[in-house]
Amino acid sequence: AQEETVKIGLAVPLTGDYAIYNEVAGAQCMAEMINAEGGVDGMPIELLIQDSGSDTQAAITSAERFMGEGVVSIGTIPFSDTMIPLAQIVGQNGISVIQAQSTQVEMHAGIVDNFISNVAPDPYTAAAAANHALEQGVQNVAIFTSDDGGSWSAKVPEWFAEVITENGGTLQTTLNYSAGTSDFSPQIAELRALDPAPDAVYISWAMPEIGILIRQMRAAGLDAWVIGSDGFDDPSLDALADEDPALLDKVFFGTLAPSQPGSRIDEFQQACAEIGHEVNGLFPALGADMVRIVAHGVEAAGSTDPAAVREAIRSAESIPVMSVEDVSFAETTSYALREIPVIGFENGERVLLSLEVPENVPAWN
Amino acid sequence: MTRLNASQRRGLIGALLLSLLILLIVGLYALWGESWQARVLYAAFVNLIVVIGLQTFMGNANFAVFSHAAFMGIAAYAAAICVTPVAMKAVSLPDAPWGLNAFEMSPLASALVALGITGTLGLLTGLFMSRLTGVGVTIVSIAILVIVHSIFLHRTDIFKGNQALFGIPRIFGLTHVTVLAIVAIFAARLFRESAVGLRLRAAADDEIGARAMGVDVHRARLVAWVVSTLFFAAAGIAYAFFLGTISARPFYFNFVFLTVAMLILGGLRSVSGAVFGTLLITIGLELVRWLETGPTLAGVKLPQMLGLSGLLLGVVIVAVMAFRPHGLMGNREIEDLVLPRKGTS
Amino acid sequence: MLEVAGLKVFHGPIEAVHGIDLAVGQGTCVSLLGPNGAGKTSTLGAIVGSVRHEGAIRLDGRDLGRMAIEDRFREGIALCPEGRRIFNNLSVHDNLRMGAATRRDAKGVAADIDDWFARFPILGERRDQSAGTLSGGEQQMLAIARALLSRPRILLLDEPSLGLAPLIIRQVFELIAELRRDGMTILLVEQNASAAVEVSDRVYVMANGVIRRAGAAAEFGDGSGLMDELTGVHA
């Protein structure tokens, strides 16, 4: 039966520990843009949003509710402990989980077959960042790991180090930290004791800890590169330039989609601001891609039947999205193989340093 | 000596009344409920078992403890690792040590193993928990929570940390957890009215007075502690068997706050309080979740106010503490509302 | 000096004192006697403002009715309470300082404290010990001393002899007599009727929340048969 609207459920964390990873703002903005142009095959897109409070049970409950309302797809907390059971449960009704920003490798191990992520898994960003580091002549690296963020904080630095060592570099030391660290002095003392001084440190984490680390390293006279992952891709990192643009001089990160000034994301954010949506940062912006992908699937399938839409998405040669020209799931089935941007800073302004699909991604599945 | 004294008989009546309430709710759902509400009910009953377990220690001994999520997690992981088929574990736990991914057990055996492991850990921790006093109990319980959580996070080869341990057979449904909840209610009531329960409550009021009356305070606390960990274990098993995927995340502070708030609202001194508190907060949270999405009420579109649910918990705790420090029920049990005691003037 | 008229005292919903009248003249000692539960402590509680009450309480003609506890104290009403209520966690010396906390003359306070140590030498010996570890009787002495350290205009004593050895009881009653001679106004609640009557100018006898008898101390002889008479009526 033909529905009059295309419904997308978002059982996402607006509060709680993972609140910064939700894709609501970009999705809302994109849905409004599409609806303003007549919708998808004449059907408007409707977003059903519920706060999961970062809690798995709450997310699944909301998802079950959405199922009753006939959604085409669902987005949720981008961590596998929620995405897997949720996908299993909504999969019984043929509904897909389509994530705007999930980089977790586990989701692509074949546990669930109704999962699609708009971005490439973590090893890609690690490899891209490592490749750029090698180009800068980085040889000796130290990495920071933590168990607090799952494989994202624990494994990604190791993948980075793997690429470095495979190309003749050295992993000098692995340092540990925990979420909420507000003083890295002990780790910095360790870094300072390294001989030779490290060329680069890698950490897959987010603000404000990153800011503290950068500041304390620079204050301690360590001028090694500080390299990171998509967690760096947040406006609050750029804000360090207000203190001192030099703080960001030797900082870069591999991320999910280009977000420097003049990039498509940047333009999208400005367009959204004009129609009254504040879309702040990478993760919120990527919600727009997710909406575009679903819209494309509905159009191609000619229906809102979730399974048909999923098939259509997977068989499409290219799907135009907001953040890059297009993505495709034809080869990978569950994630978009994208060019990975490496972004750095010049005088405190973001610049795109490289954009490639890395060839030398460490084995991850 | 199986003859029950007057309080214990009243306890059974009370437990029966509470069970009827639970059955009534399940009945209402069966008749008119929507499918997503089954999940709400399931989660509520799992929480109920935890809150009742909390009541057996916190309520009777009058200490605030926060380690229950840890024990629940231990049981959930133990049951999950035992029950998940070998073929699935090859994918989900490829690096597990000690042959953990090379065996599988029946659900019943897995549950028993989980209860056994959790109970043993309860006993070991209880040996020193029962010796601590005052705030020390709270702090060591927090230490247990943090330590267990760190181990979950760190030993990713066994627990997968904040990633998912998936592929657990989804064995349990609403019926199972309803039965478990009712068993828990009876067990907690009988414990409260037992000699140990009575001594524990006496010691909570006046430890020195109780010792002078021959109460072995440490032993009573130890027994209650171990019993309460078994409740948490049951809840953990039910959680894992229902969801099919677990991670370290749900077994931490957020869950602790939620369940403690439930207990406080109802009143930690009584089992009925634990039940009412759990039900009320569950309903309240669902209401808030619905309100915060900005529904249309009587033709008026309410504004969207996402994020209120967290606030609600805090407000409930503070308001209850300010206006009814002993919770809705205080010292009373459900049967005290229905059948007044003789001789009270 | 202190006048109480139509005083009712409540503990939650329970009315413990049912409208009593009482007067304590300047420089006199008045005893309030009666069996357990008569409402003596409740009456004192009302005067210092720690329990809910109705009716008039006048100090030198001024109504204290709505005044807060601490303000009544500052008007010169000090209480040596039932159960002593010393600060267990403070040293003996600091307990005494608390009694004088509203005084501004640090030297005078120090001198007064030394006086009390001279009067009760055992307290002096325990000067820096936590008051909670004192024996029952030592705590009682401390409570009396604390109440007097503020140099109140009127002193309320609630069973000051409770738990004291005979020797010390005598000392306490001698102290009361001495204070009276020095012009202190005293309202005394006691179980030890004969000793109380002996030091008093006037006696009120209370039972079940009402005043049963009132009169000059002389009318009560040595106070002995008093309680029998009362409890006989209400047994």
Added chain:
Amino acid sequence: MDYAVQQFLNALSFGAEYALIALGLAIVFSIMGLVNFAHGEVIAFGGYSLAVVGTILTGNPLILMGFVLLACVAVAVLLEKVAFRTVRDADITTGLLTAFGVSIILQNVFLLLGSPRPVAATQLIFLDRTLWLGPVQVSSLQIYETVATILAIAGLGLFLTRSNLGIAMRAAARDFEMVRLCGLRANRVVSGAFAISGLLAGLACIFIMARRGSAAPHMGFDPVLTAFVACVVGGFGSLPGAVLGGFLLGFLEVGMLVLLPQSYGGLARAAVFAMVALVLIWRPDGILSPASEKGDKI
């Protein structure tokens, strides 16, 4: 050698920060028997007020520091008035749970009014400058922090044992009404205690903000949890105990980070807490057990 000295100084400043927060907890506990878990949110409030005032009013760091102190004192006193006064006579558990409730409310208010992501407030990071003492590099912040903590401890100790108000504060811990019966305005006494704890929170907030450069809803939770542990290890309710516990925790934490092999790095926190549990088994009331201070006799 250089490395060892450096790590020693690091441990000292970690310890000083915990001690400062622990003192704030201990003073409220020793006076009111309240385990104030909302102390962390007082610190966070200071952080947010720095962010707000720093962007809309003035960038002058001295004024801002004064303002942070003021904000923390004000919010601590306010919390006492609206939330803790009602549970003043309640037992420890009631107070502790109330404090938890207050902490949850405040965190959510920060979340709703602010944002889940950190709000930048970098006006105080200038406090953190690198100094060289011979070959050893120290942060000026570490020095300020250690000195401030020592001054705070000394000042507080004198205040509580010498001044009438200080003695009254300790007395109020036991018998609130009796303090009033001694003519002291007890509400002021308790407000005073909260003001002091707010002041200590404000100091801690300045140091934390000087390092973090941003405020976030949960920023106070972890340090306060650690400080709470420090209090208990030291002997809850004992001010010297809080200080001792704070420094002990600082040394344990840095020691664990340095000594544990990297493959066990994730267990550093677990190891610290396990040691704390061991200390408590050895001395259930903490190292400097305040039992004598409580002075209870049977």
Added chain:
Amino acid sequence: MLSIRNVTKTFGGVAAVADMSFEVAASEIHGLIGPNGAGKTTMINLISGFLTPNSGRILLDDTEIHRMPPEQRARAGIARTFQNLRLFRNLSVRRNIEVAESNVGAGADRSLVEEAIDRFGLRGVMEQTPDSLSYGHMRRLEIIRALALRPRVLMLDEPAAGMNAEETEELFENLEWLRARHACAIILIDHDLKFVLQASDTITVMNMGSLLASGLPRDVTANKEVVRAYLGTGQN
């Protein structure tokens, strides 16, 4: 039956009990008197196990008990009341008694406690919590609760404090009844000398932690030392 042998307890520098020895025979009422701070309450704490002696021994029928924890001594038959009441505030009067009762074997004499409840006038308040009782009732409840342990030694710390002559008399009669009804030794501390002398078979007088005198009531009151340290010259 209960022997205290050379027991010493010091707090810091203060010897609260110094080298005390005395014997309590089965089914006697043994008065323990002395000035404030003499160490009487400390003595009871030592016997009931809330303090352990620095030196010396405490024996119950030739068994050393001075290293046992209090609860074990309670179950061995040593019961006490407290100078400051220690009732279980959230339990009904009945359950207060049941706490003690739960520690005695099934063979115990059930009717003892029931009779005591009637005699002490608590029958009508069994389902109330102690807070709602008058102070006198609370004191009586403490005694019954201790009695529910079926003690062999019952120690009462100032049971008559705050009672008037009439009530003290009633307490005395209840003690007499108790002695007739249940064979146990009673250690009685009180400052109401008339009451103690009337009730006790033997009296021990303590002063500054040590034994000052002991013997029959009339011998003790005649003792000059006792008069000087405790009673003061010219009795009242």
